[in-house]
Amino acid sequence: xxxxxxSGPGLAKPSETLSLTCTVSGGSITGYYWSWIRQPxxxxxxxxxxxxxxxxxxxxxSLKSRxxxxxxxxxxxxxxxxxxxxxxxxxxxxxxxxxxFNEYGDYFYYFMDVWGKGTxxxxxx
Amino acid sequence: SYVLTQPPxxxxxxxxxxxxxxxxxxxxxxxxHWYQQKPxxxxxxxxxxxxxxxxGIPERFSGSNSGNTATLTxxxxxxxxxxxxxxxxxxxxxxHYVFGTGTKVTVL
Numbered sequence: 001x002x003x004x005x006x007s008g009p010g011l012a013k014p015s016e017t018l019s020l021t022c023t024v025s026g027g028s029i030t031g032y033y034w035s036w037i038r039q040p041x042x043x044x045x046x047x048x049x050x051x052x053x054x055x056x057x058x059x060x061x062s063l064k065s066r067x068x069x070x071x072x073x074x075x076x077x078x079x080x081x082x083x084x085x086x087x088x089x090x091x092x093x094x095x096x097x098x099x100x101f102n103e104y105g106d107y108f109y110y111f112m113d114v115w116g117k118g119t120x121x122x123x124x125x
Numbered sequence: 126s127y128v129l130t131q132p133p134x135x136x137x138x139x140x141x142x143x144x145x146x147x148x149x150x151x152x153x154x155x156x157x158h159w160y161q162q163k164p165x166x167x168x169x170x171x172x173x174x175x176x177x178x179x180x181g182i183p184e185r186f187s188g189s190n191s192g193n194t195a196t197l198t199x200x201x202x203x204x205x206x207x208x209x210x211x212x213x214x215x216x217x218x219x220x221h222y223v224f225g226t227g228t229k230v231t232v233l
Contacts, residue, residue: 035222044227045160045168045211058220061126094167108174110215111158112222115167 002027004095004116012089012123018082022095022116029053029076033098033109036069036080038091039118046091050098051078085123092118129212129225136231143199145228147212150193155214157195159188162209171210172197199230207232 008020022034036048049059051069059067063082071078082089095116099109130148137143147157157175160168170179172188175195185200199206212225 037224045162045213045224047222047224050222060221061219110156111170111173111213112160112168113170113173113179115169118167 002097002114004097004114006093006095006116006119008119008121010120010122012085012121013125014086014123015084018080018085018089018121018123020080020093020095020119020121022078022080024076024078024097027097029071029073029078031101031107034069034071034078035096035098035112037094037096037112037115038089039094040088040091048080048082048093087123090121090123092120094118126219126221127214127216127223129214129223131210131212131225131228133226134229134231136233137199137202138233139202139204141202143202143206143230145197145199145210145212145230147195147197147225148193149214152193152195152214153191155190157188157190158213159186159197160211160213161206162211163207168211202230202232204232206230 003025005023012018030053033050033052035050038046049069051057057069066083068081096112097114100113101107159172161171162168171182171186175190176188187198189196210228
């Protein structure tokens with residue numbers, strides 16, 4: 001059973017860079033899309049972006065200028081960097097595996113199938 | 126881009142049926158997925174591709190999608206179903222994922 005675990009500093013200073021890592025266990029990064037999603041306190045879910053196991057990425061238009069998602073297949077990890085953070089970036093950050101393969105080997109990647117528990121990041125001086 | 130509109134809250138008595146809507150122009154042409162999020166926990170996928178249930182999700186959870194509205198139906202509601210529910214689609218034109226505004230389900 002694949003599991004995801006977010007890790008990184010719980011506090012970031014305004015104007016600095018937020019950095020988080022998601023470690024995948026019980027399965028391989030290979031073959032899948034992997035996403036980051038965040039949830040500000042008391043608010044809804046916001047998709048940040050994804051990375052495919054070969055390294056291609058796509059980001060939310062609202063965050064595109066500040067976001068970088070990368071991966072390290074040797075460590076079965078992918079990471080999020082968000083620069084120039086402000087208080088509005090305070091949120092719980094989740095990593096997720098996108099989609100699943102069926103019994104025929106077809107990949108259905110339109111939904112978030114497995115989520116990490118989330119990590120809280122507060123932006124404050 | 127998509128704006129998936131959900132009612133902020135739905136209240137339902139135990140044993141009754143809760144229906145949570147997700148609205149967007151021509152959403153019936155998209156595949157809609159639903160997540161349950163209990164307080165302090167990560168979201169959990171409860172319905173994918175409009176009406177499929179992942180293993181471990183009770184049959185009381187069902188979904189439908191047509192026209193401008195997708196619906197998550199929870200039959201024989203239990204106290205443990207109290208949670209926030211989010212719909213989600215994949216926008217093929219932009220290759221982006223979009224979440225709905227979320228609905229808080231309260232069991233009376």
